[in-house]
Amino acid sequence: MDLEQAGLGTLLRALLDQLDPAVEQTYADLPMAYRPRFTPVIQTLLRLEACRIKDIAASSGLSHSAVSQTVSAMVRAGWLRTTPGTDGRERILSLTGAAQRLVPQLEGRWRSTTTAARALDAELAVPLERALREALAALERRPFEARLADAARRGAAPG
Numbered sequence: 001m002d003l004e005q006a007g008l009g010t011l012l013r014a015l016l017d018q019l020d021p022a023v024e025q026t027y028a029d030l031p032m033a034y035r036p037r038f039t040p041v042i043q044t045l046l047r048l049e050a051c052r053i054k055d056i057a058a059s060s061g062l063s064h065s066a067v068s069q070t071v072s073a074m075v076r077a078g079w080l081r082t083t084p085g086t087d088g089r090e091r092i093l094s095l096t097g098a099a100q101r102l103v104p105q106l107e108g109r110w111r112s113t114t115t116a117a118r119a120l121d122a123e124l125a126v127p128l129e130r131a132l133r134e135a136l137a138a139l140e141r142r143p144f145e146a147r148l149a150d151a152a153r154r155g156a157a158p159g
Helices: 008-025 036-048 053-060 064-077 097-122 128-141 144-153
Strands: 080-084 091-095
Touching: 008 036, 036 053, 036 064, 036 091, 036 097, 053 064, 053 091, 064 080, 091 097, 097 128
Parallel strands: none
Antiparallel strands: 080 091
């Protein structure tokens, strides 16, 4: 894989192309279909027991739209159940009984993933998790859109 001339977006996609299939494979033997993107939803529900989509979005740092799409997939796959909220528009989410029974297996896989990520970090000049957290914090302070606009004003065409 020759990524010598690749830009940031291509490098990020290449990294995820290496990580995602390996992580997904660790869930292949579960009796219900599981995607790694379900993890922040389940972890939030383990802490709160039942909550709304906006609570999961706030807890995980993911967008409401992303959480809503993930929740829909999880309901279809049998991981979550929904009940109407107090105002009729919101849904209260909770884990199904089948999902609760699989939590110990999930927690074991999460520990393995964390251990593997730490081993990868140990091989890097700058730990990947730290670099990602710092990048996200920097973008929180000043969004990439503003950085692109500044680059365009200085005459550097985005590309």
